[in-house]
Amino acid sequence: MAGEASGDLLGGLLLEGLRLALPGVRFWGVGGEAMQAQGFDARWSYEPLAVHGFVDALKRYPRLARFRRALVHALAAPPVDLFIGIDAPDFNLGLEAQLKRAGIGTVHFVSPSIWAWRRRRVKTIARAVDLMLCLFPFEPALYAEAGIEARFVGHPLADRLPLAPDQAGARAALGIAPQAPVLALLPGSREGELRHLLPVFLAAAARLRQALPDLVLLLPTANALGDALVAEALAEAPELGVHVLPRRAHEAMTAADVVLLASGTATLEAALLKRPMVIAYRMNPWQYRLLRRMAYLPWVGLPNILLRETVVPELLQDEANPADLAAAVLRWFEDAPARARLAERFTELHLMLRQDTAQRASEAILTRFGPKLGRG
Known part of the structure; x- marks a missing residue:
């Protein structure tokens, strides 16, 4: 079940x-x-x-x-x-x-x-x-x-996903130029997540285009509900030219330089694929306050929890806004040494879970x- x-x-x-x-x-x-x-x-x-x-x-x-x-x-x-x-x-x-x-x-x-x-x-x-x-x-x-x-x-994903993801192969399969800046957007698979995060992610992507005019946007969907909600949202923003990839989340993340995604299992998938990420989440305000009071840990993202430190940024609730999300994503694009250090940490995590x-x-x-x- x-x-x-x-x-x-x-x-x-x-x-x-x-x-x-x-x-x-x-x-x-x-x-x-x-x-x-x-x-x-x-x-x-x-x-x-x-x-x-x-x-x-x-x-x-x-x-x-x-x-x-x-x-x-x-x-x-x-x-x-x-x-x-x-x-x-x-x-x-x-x-x-x-x-x-x-x-x-x-x-x-x-x-x-x-x-x-x-x-x-x-x-x-x-x-x-x-x-x-x-x-x-x-x-x-x-x-x-x-x-x-x-x-x-x-974790079964640690067995299935390669220790060294083939970014060049993923880009070739998707028809993306080897040197193009690529961002994968994963706003979740459930209706509530998509309605809370998809508009914010698209607005952040629009801001990023101002700094990275050649930015390629990939948006994988997990199910039929996601297909419908994504199509509805993108009809309002055709200028973004988002590439929708049904049931191809791993391929999208492998091809990407950076991933912007909802807190959840996908954060671990991105870590196992050695991808820098920005984690976001939004929910009903009173529910968020309740969960924060009940939490034992300072993190919500699995990469940070498993490595016991803030290795990737988490922007939650009011902080998960287009301007701050775009700024956090842009920092990863601009800092190649930080991306390399993160890949080393994620390789350690991968071996532990395999x-x-x-x-x-x-x-x-x-x-x-x-x-x-x-x-x-």
């Missing part, structure tokens, strides 16, 4: 390993294109589940609650052998708790950010999850304190649930 585009991507990488370890098992549930490419039977789309913060979740709660009840019924009669919830903790943990009470084994892939905020959530996790698969090496110790079985499996996640996750699942799945 993947709740959004980033979860679908992770699910596709996980299923690639599980299919080899469990060739006779059928995988079905909620997912998207990446999971379907691995033979997954996507009986429901994840797109209606993608919410943007508390306000959006409250608006959609009745529909989400009905859908969760329908899923419990579908998964419990006759019961599946194992349920794997991929990210989307606000939806999946509640679903997993009900399934666990019904005797169905539960795995949660991608630890919620209890190290960043809402640490008391670990009690909810204990009631819901039999096995937690962790992407980052410091996470299992947090769960051990609460008596929850957890395994560090590395653990053959598909194999390690499969081994962890089979060790815990082998007999249930016909193995062991």
Whole structure:
């Protein structure tokens, strides 16, 4: 059960390993294109589940609650052998708790950010999850304190993405001149993110064109919703000449010199591709104040969190405005030595997370649930 585009991507990488370890098992549930490419039977789309913060979740709660009840019924009669919830903790943990009470084994892939905020959530996790698969090496110790079985499996993107990205090849594939300045724009995959950030990103890009007249703008989209919202926004700004690249985020970031993007999984993807970035996020003002009070760390971007220092700028809420975003992006274009130093740090991070996640996750699942799945 993947709740959004980033979860679908992770699910596709996980299923690639599980299919080899469990060739006779059928995988079905909620997912998207990446999971379907691995033979997954996507009986429901994840797109209606993608919410943007508390306000959006409250608006959609009745529909989400009905859908969760329908899923419990579908998964419990006759019961599946194992349920794997991929990210989307606000939806999946509640679903997993009900399934666990019904005797169905539960795995949660991608630890919620209890190290960043809402640490008391670990009690909810204990009631819901039999096995937690962790992407980052410091996470299992947090769960051990609460008596929850957890395994560090590395990050599948670190296995999939090359240590030395081929920028020249990506540019050639996209028809971009080798020496052109290139900026990739990734304003998120969820409706709320796109509506908050896409207009601001486009306004920042317009400012950057004044300093970099030959700037090439790439804007990958993650799903059909993104296709529609991006087309709507660009119809109002045809002069920007933005190149829209459906489902080609990695290619866009590889070709880029700098990436301007929303906080989330994409920040780690950009780091693994060794790209300088500016991280931005905007949300409902009262929700932002609440989250800041609940946060344990001074950062929201995964590169900064994992390296334990501010290696890339984060512009949040009112700071995420066109003028400041453009200025932060321009500094990366103008400072080649800083870009080189950052690439070295990101290579260290890449090696730390490259653990053959598909194999390690499969081994962890089979060790815990082998007999249930016909193995062991």
